[in-house]
Amino acid sequence: MAEFEPKIAAFLCNWCAYAGADLAGVSRLQYPPNMRTVRVMCSGRIDPLFIIKAFKEGCDGALVAG
Amino acid sequence: MHTLSEVTDIQGEEGNFTVSIKKSARYVDMEKCIACGACEEKCPAKTADEFNEAISKRKAAYIPYAQAVPLKYVIDPERCIYLKKGKCGACLKYCPTDAIDFDQKQETLNLNVGAVIATAGYKPFDPSSLDNYQHAKLPNVMTSMEFERILSASGPTGGHVLRPSDEQEPTKIAWLQCVGSRDLNRCDNEYCSSVCCMYAIKEALIAKEHIGEQFEATVFFMDMRTHGKEFEKYYNRAKDEGVRFIRSKVHSITQADDSGTLALEYASDEGQRNIEQFDMVVLSVGMEPSDQAIDLAQTLDIELNDYNFVKTDDTAPVNTSRPGIYVAGVMQGCKDIPQAVMEASAAACRAGISLSDHRGTMVKDKVFPKELEVIDQDARVGVFVCNCGVNIGGIADVPAIAEYARTLPNVAYVEENLFSCSQDTQEKMVEVIKEQNLNRVVVAACTPRTHEPLFQETIRNAGVNAYLFEMANIRNQCTWVHSKSKADATEKAKDLVRMAVSRASLLEPIPDLSVDVDKSALVVGGGVAGMTAALSLADQGFPTTIVEKSSELGGSAKDVHQTWSGRDVPPFLTDLVDQVEKHTDVKVLLDSEVVGASGFVGNFETQVKNGKGEVTVKHGATIIATGGQAYEPDEYLFGQSPCVTKWHDLENDPAKLKDAQSVVFIQCVGSRDDQRPYCSRICCTGSVLQAIQIKKQSPDKDVFVLYRDIRTYAEREVLYKQARQLGVIFIRYTLDRKPVVKEAGDGLEIQVFDPILQKEVIISADLLNLATAIVPSDNSQLAELYKLPVNEENFFMEAHAKLRPVDFASDGIFVCGLAHFPKSLDESIAQALAASSRAATVLAKANIQISPLVSQVDAETCIGCGLCASVCPFGAIEVEEVEGKGYRAKNIPASCKGCGLCASSCPKKAIDMLHFKDEQIVASVCAIA
Numbered sequence: 001m002a003e004f005e006p007k008i009a010a011f012l013c014n015w016c017a018y019a020g021a022d023l024a025g026v027s028r029l030q031y032p033p034n035m036r037t038v039r040v041m042c043s044g045r046i047d048p049l050f051i052i053k054a055f056k057e058g059c060d061g062a063l064v065a066g
Numbered sequence: 067m068h069t070l071s072e073v074t075d076i077q078g079e080e081g082n083f084t085v086s087i088k089k090s091a092r093y094v095d096m097e098k099c100i101a102c103g104a105c106e107e108k109c110p111a112k113t114a115d116e117f118n119e120a121i122s123k124r125k126a127a128y129i130p131y132a133q134a135v136p137l138k139y140v141i142d143p144e145r146c147i148y149l150k151k152g153k154c155g156a157c158l159k160y161c162p163t164d165a166i167d168f169d170q171k172q173e174t175l176n177l178n179v180g181a182v183i184a185t186a187g188y189k190p191f192d193p194s195s196l197d198n199y200q201h202a203k204l205p206n207v208m209t210s211m212e213f214e215r216i217l218s219a220s221g222p223t224g225g226h227v228l229r230p231s232d233e234q235e236p237t238k239i240a241w242l243q244c245v246g247s248r249d250l251n252r253c254d255n256e257y258c259s260s261v262c263c264m265y266a267i268k269e270a271l272i273a274k275e276h277i278g279e280q281f282e283a284t285v286f287f288m289d290m291r292t293h294g295k296e297f298e299k300y301y302n303r304a305k306d307e308g309v310r311f312i313r314s315k316v317h318s319i320t321q322a323d324d325s326g327t328l329a330l331e332y333a334s335d336e337g338q339r340n341i342e343q344f345d346m347v348v349l350s351v352g353m354e355p356s357d358q359a360i361d362l363a364q365t366l367d368i369e370l371n372d373y374n375f376v377k378t379d380d381t382a383p384v385n386t387s388r389p390g391i392y393v394a395g396v397m398q399g400c401k402d403i404p405q406a407v408m409e410a411s412a413a414a415c416r417a418g419i420s421l422s423d424h425r426g427t428m429v430k431d432k433v434f435p436k437e438l439e440v441i442d443q444d445a446r447v448g449v450f451v452c453n454c455g456v457n458i459g460g461i462a463d464v465p466a467i468a469e470y471a472r473t474l475p476n477v478a479y480v481e482e483n484l485f486s487c488s489q490d491t492q493e494k495m496v497e498v499i500k501e502q503n504l505n506r507v508v509v510a511a512c513t514p515r516t517h518e519p520l521f522q523e524t525i526r527n528a529g530v531n532a533y534l535f536e537m538a539n540i541r542n543q544c545t546w547v548h549s550k551s552k553a554d555a556t557e558k559a560k561d562l563v564r565m566a567v568s569r570a571s572l573l574e575p576i577p578d579l580s581v582d583v584d585k586s587a588l589v590v591g592g593g594v595a596g597m598t599a600a601l602s603l604a605d606q607g608f609p610t611t612i613v614e615k616s617s618e619l620g621g622s623a624k625d626v627h628q629t630w631s632g633r634d635v636p637p638f639l640t641d642l643v644d645q646v647e648k649h650t651d652v653k654v655l656l657d658s659e660v661v662g663a664s665g666f667v668g669n670f671e672t673q674v675k676n677g678k679g680e681v682t683v684k685h686g687a688t689i690i691a692t693g694g695q696a697y698e699p700d701e702y703l704f705g706q707s708p709c710v711t712k713w714h715d716l717e718n719d720p721a722k723l724k725d726a727q728s729v730v731f732i733q734c735v736g737s738r739d740d741q742r743p744y745c746s747r748i749c750c751t752g753s754v755l756q757a758i759q760i761k762k763q764s765p766d767k768d769v770f771v772l773y774r775d776i777r778t779y780a781e782r783e784v785l786y787k788q789a790r791q792l793g794v795i796f797i798r799y800t801l802d803r804k805p806v807v808k809e810a811g812d813g814l815e816i817q818v819f820d821p822i823l824q825k826e827v828i829i830s831a832d833l834l835n836l837a838t839a840i841v842p843s844d845n846s847q848l849a850e851l852y853k854l855p856v857n858e859e860n861f862f863m864e865a866h867a868k869l870r871p872v873d874f875a876s877d878g879i880f881v882c883g884l885a886h887f888p889k890s891l892d893e894s895i896a897q898a899l900a901a902s903s904r905a906a907t908v909l910a911k912a913n914i915q916i917s918p919l920v921s922q923v924d925a926e927t928c929i930g931c932g933l934c935a936s937v938c939p940f941g942a943i944e945v946e947e948v949e950g951k952g953y954r955a956k957n958i959p960a961s962c963k964g965c966g967l968c969a970s971s972c973p974k975k976a977i978d979m980l981h982f983k984d985e986q987i988v989a990s991v992c993a994i995a
Contacts, residue, residue: 007561007995014515022513025542026132027220033554036561036994037543039514041919041982044937045966053988058995 006060010035011050013043013066020065035063042066067136068175072358073365076182080390080420085177091170093141093149094127098165100485101129101137102455105157105166113145115222119212121230122222127157132220141166162455163485180424181390181417184366184376185410186359188396191246191255191351198252198318199245199349205230206326206346207319210241210265213348217272227276229346231326236345237280239273240330241266242316243287247352248783257373258783259352260400263291266350267304274307284310284344286332289775293747294402295867295887296857298738319347335821352400359397366391373781375399380629380892381638384413384899392416400780404871405893408900411872415602415903422606425910434526437575440505440534445571446478448504449563450495452486452511454541459484461545462555467510470560476571478502486511492524499528506530506570510538510563531575533918533981538566561994568993572986579918581960583668584686585909586610590660590848593621594639594891595883596691597646598898599905603687604651606902608909611653611683612646613660613674615843619643621693622884625714629891630751630782655681663851666960667878668914687878687905690862691898692848694884697736697839702807709814709833710807716835717756726767726832729760730816732805733773736839739801744859747888749837750777754785754794756835761792769794770829772805772818797827807834840888852879853941861887872901876940876961880904919981920962921969923955927976930954934968934977943968 012018018039024031036059040046043066051062068089075086094105111126118124126145129137147154148168158166190211194202201207206229208216219225229236243266247259270283283304290311292301305311314332322329322343331341355374363370369377369387376386376393384392394409395401401409418425449471453459464482471480479502483491486509499507507525511517514537522532540559548555585608589600592614600610612619620643626635646652655674662673668686696713703710712735716723723729731753737746750773757769771794778786790796797820799805805818814831842860849856854874855863862881865873872880880901883894908914921934921943930953932945942961948954955968955977969977969984978984 009991009994019515022515022539022542025513025544025546028546028549030550031547033544033548033551033558035543036558036565037539038565038987038990038994040966040987041963041979042965042967045970045979045982045987047970047984050987050991054991054994057992059991 006034007058008035008061008063009051009054009059010037010063010065011040011043011046012037014039014041017043017065034061040066069136070140071175073362074174076366081180083179083182083390085179085182087175087177089173089175091143091172092138093143093146093166093168093170094139095165095167096136096138097489098163099138100163100165100455100487101139102162102457103139104160104162104455105139105141108156108160110154110156111145111147113142118215118222119209121212121215139165163488180421181392182366183392183394183410183413183417184359184362184368184386184397185393185395185413186362186397187356188353188359188400189356191253191259191354193245193349193351196245196252199242199316199347200319201349204319204321204326204328206236206328207349208346209245209349209351210262210269211351213269214265217269217276225276227273229326234325234345235277237277238282238344239270239284239346239348240316240342240344241270241283241285241348241350243285243350244315245349245351246354248288255352255354255373256784256787257400257781258291258779260291260779261402262350262352263287264294264297264300264402266348267292267301267309269348270309271300271304271307274309282308282310284312286312286314286316286330288313288315289777291775291777291779293745293777293779294404295861296744298745299743302743336824353396355397363397368393371781373399375781378892380631380633380890381895383892383896384409384416390420403868405896407868408871408893408897411900411903412896415899415906418903418906419602419605425606435529437526437531438505438529440531440575443505445476445506446502446504447474447476447506447508447567447570448479448481448499448502449474449477449508449510449567450481450483450486451563452483452509452541454485454511458511458541458545458559461549461552462540462559463552466556467540467559467563471510471563471567474564474567476506477567479504487517487520492520495524496528499525499530504528504530506534506536506573508536508538508563508566508570510540510559510566512541513537513539513543531577533576534570534573536566536570536573538562565990565993568989569986572983572989573981574983576918576980578915579920579959580913580915581666581668582913583909583911584670584684586685587687587689587905587909588613588670588672588683588685589689589691591621591691591693591843591883591885592616592619592646592654592656593691593693593883593894594623594642595693595885595894595898595901596621596689597642598895599689599691599882599902600652601642601645601649602899602902603905603909604649606906606909607651608906609651609653611655611685613655613658613672613683615657615659617657619646619654619656622695623891625718626891627714627717628755630755630785631892635891660848660851666958667876667908667916668960670878687880687908688852689898689901689905690848690852690854690874690879690881690885691883691901692843692845692885694840694842694861694888697742697841699735699836699838702732702735702805702834702836703809703814704836707809707814707834709809709812709831710836711833712836712838713752716833717759722833723760728768728770728813728829728831729757729833729835730770730772730814730829730831731757731835731837733771733776733837735836738774742839742841742859744887745777746837746840747777748840748890751782751785751890753835753837754778754782754789757789757794758785758792761789761794765793770816770831771796772799772816773797774799774801840884842885845885852876854879861885872897872904878905878908914960916960917964918959919964919979920959921957921964921966922978922980923957924976924978925951925954927974928954928972929974929976931973933971933973937967937971939963939965939967
């Protein structure tokens with residue numbers, strides 16, 4: 001059986017965390033490929049229901065960064 | 067923008083200059099370069115990296131630094147092997163877009179312009195001539211600029227603080243202040259550089275963050291000059307966090323041992339000779355006019371002052387000696403970033419006034435084809451997968467991603483591109499969208515933060531609404547960060563494309579949103595800042611109303627005799643008031659107060675009340691210039707003894723002064739204490755100026771200044787020196803040992819501990835003048851009406867201390883003068899011009915395009931609870947009464963920033979965000995796994 005690889009829903013604020021994730025790319029920083037970004041205009045946009053939805057649909061983790 | 071360019075000549079006059087420019091070859095075609103870095107990787111030629119202060123190397127093909135604008139490569143002709151010897155050409159071979167062009171030649175351009183703004187900056191002082199500090203010889207003696215690079219995460223050590231001699235982490239670092247500043251002995255810079263105290267504190271605190279608790283920072287200084295807004299609190303924080311501040315000029319630095327540890331010799335306050343060891347020393351070097359700035363000034367034929375900074379007048383702080391040429395930043399004199407940014411806007415304001423007749427005459431509007439209707443049509447998604455040369459294609463399996471995209475629901479068309487952003491691909495994309503009847507477009511490429519606007523314009527050219535577009539970020543957030551696992555990167559890219567397609571299928575067209583602009587302004591406050599702002603707006607053709615609380619214009623400048631550089635204030639003020647009163651586009655409401663305000667950028671309505679009743683003023687922009695005043699203390703016998711006065715009261719009573727033999731000034735009265743933990747910035751210069759006047763008129767009078775740190779920043783330092791030369795006696799006191807003032811006969815007896823003599827001194831004084839804190843006017847009502855933030859001391863808070871120093875976070879409202887923070891007259895004028903320039907950016911347009919990604923309220927579902935209005939940080943949602951229904955939320959699109967706080971807070975789900983609707987976000991989420 002393949003090793004468990006979690007999928008993480010990452011809700012990133014366009015103005016800071018998303019820009020940070022872009023900069024990580026520009027700087028060629030390497031990190032595990034488990035994160036799937038959902039871009040939002042502010043972390044304040046995150047309705048807790050989005051996170052519940054992510055888990056319900058099969059995500060193993062959620063990250064809100066802003 | 068012309069980079070690699072120098073001005074070689076200027077002809078003509080204000081309104082019609084011809085500027086000759088020498089533009090050196092970049093050897094890179096800016097249109098083609100995608101900044102992928104292939105040239106740099108393959109380039110074999112290395113040289114010292116100037117941006118990293120030569121601590122590291124760079125290639126001959128390089129980007130000067132990561133944030134460079136434009137983000138395009140450049141080839142250094144002095145280092146390039148091909149350009150020097152005709153061999154190599156590796157970059158030429160490996161560039162995926164054929165952007166390298168060794169045939170580029172130096173060009174000469176002639177630009178016809180109406181105004182010129184000079185901002186050529188400065189150079190840091192080179193300490194290699196100071197043999198006692200041995201910067202050139204001892205590796206662990208660094209300049210602050212070098213240390214700044216060591217601290218930077220993008221610097222040569224990746225932000226790890228390592229000392230050069232043995233690459234060990236230092237635990238003890240000393241900062242030496244005033245290296246190349248306030249010094250005529252070992253260099254020619256008698257002025258204060260104004261910024262070094264703050265940056266030294268910053269470097270000390272950041273070094274502590276990087277190294278950890280065991281780190282010991284020591285700052286050797288003469289006077290700590292933290293005179294900027296919120297700076298004193300930062301200084302206090304550094305002291306609380308254990309940074310040691312020693313008031314002493316270090317005599318010499320020598321090497322203490324073979325590892326590179328340094329020995330510093332200095333005298334303590336008590337006169338004790340100390341030798342202390344440090345792992346490293348940072349020299350806080352000052353600022354000097356750069357050679358290029360001096361050359362530019364000569365080319366532009368503008369006058370320089372004694373220190374080779376551009377000469378200006380305090381009442382016109384950005385005007386050079388030549389009409390039509392303006393200056394901003396350190397080219398004019400030492401200053402920090404907020405002040406430089408303010409001056410930049412001020413210079414733009416002056417240029418704007420000069421050119422106001424021509425405003426908008428060279429603007430061409432872009433016309434897009436009519437948009438296709440997409441409502442009620444099934445989604446037809448086109449997916450364009452970009453290789454980005456090898457940036458994506460070299461890591462992820464682009465054909466597999468494209469193949470996968472074809473299997474996704476609603477996808478009607480898939481294409482792979484070498485570079486999706488290239489001009490030819492863009493043109494082709496427009497054709498494909500039309501041919502294939504695509505009504506949604508997904509580009510899987512780099513980041514929407516840089517490329518979404520480009521692709522949105524492309525699809526608009528194909529008649530598709532800009533918001534029917536989505537990007538999948540498969541480069542910055544995929545191949546670049548998972549370059550070691552091609553399979554993982556490919557799988558993640560497929561997921562990201564699936565999420566993007568899923569979301570794209572539900573996107574809706576959103577029409578442009580614009581609001582009409584009322585092309586007039588309201589200025590609250592009729593002091594120098596308010597009047598300057600109003601006049602400069604009126605001079606650009608924008609009618610302006612000044613609301614002044616008192617019965618006359620002038621504000622606190624009415625008490626001021628002269629500026630720090632010696633300009634007489636009363637004639638200037640009379641002239642300014644006269645100009646305001648005579649200007650047909652300036653209306654003045656005296657004895658008036660703002661009692662109500664509503665509206666948003668471009669469309670404010672303000673209720674002004676005065677003796678005659680209440681009037682409503684409609685205006686497109688608002689400038690707050692409510693000023694401040696000197697605080698009235700309850701110490702040092704103020705208000706009890708006729709001998710004790712404050713600020714200008716002394717110089718305004720010449721008869722009293724004439725009879726006095728001994729005059730004492732006490733500084734920091736009510737400033738820099740627990741109640742007001744800020745420096746009032748202008749009091750040291752103010753008292754020193756008065757002391758000079760007294761000594762000049764009557765050299766036999768005894769004048770004393772009791773101070774904590776003398777903060778005669780920038781060229782004001784020369785006044786401090788002049789005062790000492792004239793015999794003014796400066797005695798330092800500390801907050802825990804304040805001077806004691808007693809009445810003695812007709813005069814006063816002032817007792818203070820002199821740290822040089824190490825003794826209590828008693829001064830018999832005839833007069834005592836107090837430099838009391840500058841406090842803002844009572845702004846509470848205004849702050850509430852316009853929903854403006856204030857800091858702990860009730861000064862208005864700008865949107866960003868450095869980058870937006872005159873803007874409020876709310877659009878269309880600006881601040882200037884003492885309402886923002888204590889400042890000198892020239893600084894107030896510069897800030898007023900800056901506020902006016904920023905206001906003009908709103909008023910110059912017939913309407914303002916605003917982001918249509920705003921909240922939307924469903925009035926049927928809304929229960930009027932008001933939670934949305936209370937959480938909105940921008941006042942963009944109001945609760946209004948609807949007849950027969952109670953209260954309902956109402957959005958104000960012009961004020962909305964699209965954050966969505968209201969939507970996620972609404973208990974009834976009655977609010978949704980355009981382009982970030984619940985169902986659109988959920989569609990992405992559901993497509994993750």
